[in-house]
Amino acid sequence: MNIIAEHRVFGGRQLRFEHPSETLACTMQGAVFLPPQAEQHPVPVLYWLSGLTCTDENFTQKAGAQRYAAEHGLAIVCPDTSPRGESVPDDPEGAWDFGLGAGFYVNATQAPWQQHYRMYDYVALELPELVNSQFPLASDRWSISGHSMGGHGALVMALRNPGRFAAVSAFAPIVAPTQCPWGEKAFGHYLGTDRSTWQAYDSCALIRGGAPQLPMLIDQGDADSFLTPQLKTPLLQQACADAGFPATIRLQPGYDHSYYFIASFIGEHIAFHAAALKAV
Template sequence: MGGVPMETVSTAKSHGGVQGVYRHDSAVTGTPMTFAVFVPPQAANGPVPVLWYLSGLTCTHANVMEKGEYRAAAAAHGVILVAPDTSPRGERVPDEPDNWQFGTGAGFYLDATQEPYARHYRMYSYIFEELTALVAAQFPADMSRQGIFGHSMGGHGALTMALKHPDRFRSCSAFAPIVQPSTADWSRPALEKYLGTNEQSWRAYDAVALIEDGRRFPEFLVDQGLADPFLKTGLRPELLEVACREAGIPLTLNMREGYDHSYYFISSFMADHIAWHARRLAA
């Protein structure tokens, strides 16, 4: 495997595979970046498919690693799972410490264009270009078979990346995604700070808008809890349902009675999502 500089923070054997945490200096964000990778036991026999998981607001790489309960399913289906961080971090990185919907932990998987955020808040390019190249160089990954999924802000990131790059991703799913961040109450202020006041530029990072503007993907799977406190004002899956129906994109939308926005919800259906991706990432 290649020579991209990378520090191993920790490794542990799990379900016959290896759960690792790694750190590297990012040229894209201008900061050190930490990420997690689970490599299943099947990788000992050659490259295996890659599944990217993007986390939500306030999270790091560690939330899904510690609470997501994905390793048994990833090992059973023989897929690598990569969990990036949600934003750049560090003393030089501009932030609003009292605002959990912006700044550290809230990169929204976009490339900021406005100062003082444009230098560091480039999570879209970081994941799609730099981290992808690092994973390809350092892990037994079959980069011709990639899927992507995520939660909340990360569900938004997964949907938008898949819609813009159907040539790279074979599969895409989401847990409680922000489907139209340009109009949602908890994302509009962030988009304005990162991208400026021209709302037309926001459409590049808005799943519903991308579909309206002609982007397509073969199919989506979405799980949403009906007891989610953000359902009506922040998430609004019905908007994605309408957009997909009008565009002819198959959408499986599971509305889960009694489930909220937490990892209790995500972990309940994680194995279902990994199995769904694995079928679509099969050789």
């Protein structure tokens, strides 16, 4: 790992790093915020997964999360949203909703994507091992959150890895990617035409299939133009109700899909994760 940028913020350190990834067969960049408490002892960690077109920098520069993370003594780890590099294939039409910046946190099985687009394994396995070896993080106290495509990734990571995360939260997540245009396009390319293989990356399907319960907080703006065609929050509400899965799902009036929305509620989300991590 090489540290490529460092900034002092709210008594802590905002770091940006790069490293060669065996899982993704390319060089990856990412970010970690270390609160001031990390100078004294290992601290719990919140993983943040960003959305379509984003890198690790969007959240660190726009969300204002460091203030709250410093108050609660949480580290924040932010990976990129897809593999990068000259050898990594992109959408042949240059679309923003697939390929570079749109890894969808799945392990691709189809050519030419399967060599590089293995973001599920990267976030679940390689990245935690790397950051735990480099930074003072409590290896048994994790939580996870994300936005849009990253909200989808956070929910899937938490639901498929019982006991790993103390809690999960999301802003405007894609909750049923098997039933929306963004997900159908991505899954069709990455995973192939057998739609039964898609279910492992669909939050609603996982909840209906009996995924173990954990604290869950969802915020969705009712002025989000993607709510009806892509995000489909009511499907998650119904899946949770049918499965008896306790989740706090809030529709926030007047808010859209932007980082203004995230910045407005990120303090509440970090407090939610801090409380869950204290109970571990």
